[in-house]
Amino acid sequence: MINPLMTGNAPAADVQDLESLGICALKRGQYFSSMPEYYVDRDQAKCIKCLVCVRQCPYEATFYSAEMNIVTNRHENCINCRRCEAMCPTKCIRIKRWGSGFRPNEHWTEKHIRSLYKQADTGGVLLTGCGNDLYYSTYFDRIVLDASQVTNPSIDPLREPMELRTFVGRKAERIDPSGNGQGKPSTQKFPNLVCETPIIFAPMSFGAISYNFQEGLAIAASEAGTYFDTGEGGLHPNFYKYGKRAIVQVASGRFGVSADYLRSAAAVEIKIGQGAKPGIGGHLPGEKVTAEISRTRMIPEGSDAISPAPQHDIYSIEDLRLLIYAIKEATEYTVPISVKIAAVHNVAAIASGIVRAGADIVVIDGFRGGTGAAPTIIRDHVGIPVELALAQVDQRLRDEGIRHLASIIAAGGIRNSADVVKAIALGADAVYIGTAAMLAVGCTLCQQCHRGKCAWGITTNRSDLLPRLPIDYAAERLSNLLHAWSHEVKEMLGLMGLNSIESLRGNRLKLRAVGMTEEESRILGITHAGI
């Protein structure tokens, strides 16, 4: 049986008391807060009492009653991670919505009501994982791609090479063919990341994610010729061998930042903010800080790792410039320096300032970006869609004549290769994928990452759960994902009559809007379909 070291985000003390009686007694107005959200529906005729589901559930939602000879559930603990469904050898389990609910109310939805109850119970801030799940317009879904018909014929990717290779970093203002007297152009060259595909693994810190998952990302990135990002958790000593595929982050908590850390990497990323929680710092709950994480982040075991909201040495754009150049000096100008911001109001002006401050890469993280832990209210209501931010940043930098000084990486809810193509067409040089990478290795988006009990071994470092994601499985599946998407991107380039990512970048002409207002189309810089 699982013998957890930590209890994770245990239910409030009152609820634990209730369990000692074995029944759900009510306390101090907690009528519906511990009401189940999900119902574990079991076909008892097919249940062979193998107890795999009992052992696989880290949330203690499933148990076996020897007296009754029956496997049954504490439905109130089920968070719909679906691990039991997946592992059941006779497929007799189905996780359903609980079913009974409040009178339908478009304004006060069930989610609003239950969240409010919980806050009245505890007085606390509600935390969650993953990305914004509320209904907001996803602009990618209202953008369609051009295809070549008759004029400007399409290119067949099976016959012609498709250039997915992307250089991410500062470019020279112009090519200087005058030569240096040795037959080579004398164009100044700046350090760039060389990505064989314009898809890079998003920052996910060791601590937020498991050791096995991070190594899988590193291996898949190495094989595909792209990069992974350490997030703000530092780089585990065992992963220094992947250093040349790693973008390391310098975040406000400066976790794990040392001279070796900076020098081992392919790029250094200064994290100002992230799309899931703009304006506040990262949060790794104490339950998830194991010995390994404590060592990597250089913090005490079991203590919450909270990054401050601002970087406390960056209070103006000049401060940012100082930090960027300090890191460039430390790395001897051999690697590109990136600055990551969340997509917020006036993102274009901010991005312009960042580029002028000397950043080689600007990462724009939209509000659909995922997180290991964030206050739900912030995740769901702060920030703007990456599509809009991206288009504006790209246009602004072009208008100011500084687009060549930095590459743009778009992040935040990229779901498929069409989103990749659209993002590049809107102005990105490359994209980050975070949630997509997690889904590739088995995530079911149950949004419980912050509790450190991930049943799939993805966002936990508990020793009993880690083996659930074997490193070779993770690497293989992530490689498969990159391979599949890259192939699809090639197909889409070809059908558009393009044969390189370069020709796609910022090429708004390849996009059309469907069902958008004029203003939205204008902000995105794309014409409505039909024209």
Added chain:
Amino acid sequence: MEYVIVGNSFAGMFAVEAIRSVDRDGRIILIGDETERLYSRALIHEYLGGLIDESLIYLRDDAFYDRMQVTLLAGRRAEKLLPDDHALVVDGETIGYDKLLLAVGGAPFVPPGIDGLEKFKDSVFTFTRLSDARLLSELVKGREKIVVLGAGLIGMQAADAFVHLGKDVTVVELADHVLPLALDELAAQLVQEEMELANVTFHTSDSVARLNGKAGKLKSLTLQSGKEIPADLFVIAIGVRPNIGWLKDTGLIVDRGIVVDEHMRTSLDDIYAAGDCAQGLELISGSRIVLATIPIASEQGMIAGLNMAGQAAEYQGGIPLNALQFGRLQIISYGYVKERKGQEVISVFNESQSAYKKIVLEDNRIAGALFVRAIDRAGLFRYLIEEKVDVSPFKNVLLSDDFGPAALPTTIRDEMFTTRRSRIHRPALQTVSPA
């Protein structure tokens, strides 16, 4: 090569198989003083008690000797050993050998000083052979009150057999509890109670002084304590001694049994010994002891056979081990389960289940382990004892229901399960011609 093996039981049988695994050409002569087909001495009690079908007691099929190309001299007794001539006298006939294995086992010990053994000899038996069982099964039809002297393994099994035959059974034992070598006081108490449920009467700390009766018919026994108990059949089962009397004056070094080294060699050239007659290394005490149990006899026979055939196999040593069942109580014990001063004991006793687990530790190594009813995976303790594993890192889980390989240190666990290599037989790389 002429291989001669004296003794047709476990040691001899495994020696034959071991020799043939290496040498298909050498001649093997196997001498046994019984005419029975190769049978398991351990099952004669069940056979007597009518518990098992006769077909289940035979160790190998009829074609075994032919298949192994063994010349069997059954019903023949080896009388004299002529080591200088490399020969053996068998019922007057001289048989030469290149390699000789003495696997002659043990003979039942009859204590001196019991009055009346000769007078009532038709009612007095020892019980170590199938022929004894056959005889007793006929004889016992007219008898009701059976007294067994000795509550060791053979005595208790004999008692058990008579219980199944519906007889009135009494057991007399010199020690203060039954099975004094295999069990501790608590386990012995459980066994005794279990047997008492089947109406067996026990007299411990006692012995038999005199047989009483009239006209050659046994009527009762007088115990050392003075008690008189009714008896019409008397079974002496106080133990076996290695059958080495006939080896006197041969120059063979004997103690309780025939002393052997790690290649099962005796002190005489080309002579090996194995099984209940041999005295080999006991791992816990580090000294040489006769360990008369089947696994030890089989292993020693196998190692002896390999060495006789030129393979330098080494016997790693053994420990006392027992697997018994009385009534509902299945019992497995290893090593020395009665703790001495300075040894640590951990145990758990579930009275309602009669389930008892006990470990005796010395310097963090297991010196004895006893399991009553909770015998699953007991064998892991054999590994821990024989490999002299320091159990301090996982001492607290030794007695848990869950104890298993996951609790062992990684190096040990990997050594156990990443290979099929045997722990007990680590052959040397090249064959060595024995000196």
Added chain:
Amino acid sequence: MKAVYPIATRCIDCHLCEIACIIEHSQTKSPVSAHFLEGLQFNWQLSRGYADPAEAKAAVRPSPLSRCRVSANSFRFISTMCRHCEVAECVLACKNGALYRDASGRVLVNEKKCIGCWMCIMACSYGAITRNIDRQNVPGVAGNGVNHHCDLCPNRRTPACVYVCPTQALAYEER
């Protein structure tokens, strides 16, 4: 000879290997009937506190017996089964020769001959043998049964446990 070797670092304590073993060795090969209608044996996972298989069977749910077994201790898991040792301790301890090695090298039991004396359980240093009380050759003895251990799935190309393990924590190979 190929045998099954556990890779402990990959084990996730799911016990699907045990379930696959039970189904493979059942008559019907159907998960539900294999688990409920065929065996009336002792399931060690649920047998805590019952030392005797027969009593456990009566008190706990009846369920067939697996030949491999997952062991768990704190965060470490491993599934172990008979190694078919090159020199088998159980064969050397068997009271009547019911345990033997067949031509393929596997150590097997003649279920008609085994008398359930449990010398093999005593002898097996790897804890690989359990008591199968579904079959008794000595009915007069309480709790009698026969030897039960891994037979390397003679009717399959790859043993069932190896095949079903979700993290490939069991390897079937020559070593």
